[in-house]
Amino acid sequence: MSENVTLDTVKPGEKAKVISVDGERDIKKRITEMGLTRGTVVEVERVAPLGDPLDIKVRGYRLSLRKEEASRVMVEKL
Numbered sequence: 001m002s003e004n005v006t007l008d009t010v011k012p013g014e015k016a017k018v019i020s021v022d023g024e025r026d027i028k029k030r031i032t033e034m035g036l037t038r039g040t041v042v043e044v045e046r047v048a049p050l051g052d053p054l055d056i057k058v059r060g061y062r063l064s065l066r067k068e069e070a071s072r073v074m075v076e077k078l
Contacts, residue, residue, distance in 0.1 A: 008070035016075035023072040035059045
């Protein structure tokens, strides 16, 4: 059974599929331009000690996201 959560709650080593990106238009555009589009599978590689930033692998490359940005990405845990 899959669970829908925000990307900032996914633990290192877990994979998830992007469902949607919420927020103001410019924030949504910035996040989707980084490759976080609907249906994309991401893997959280590590989370900094204080939870910010998160390092994720998406579309074959590594990306660092601030916790606030990751909280706007709704994902389905795989």
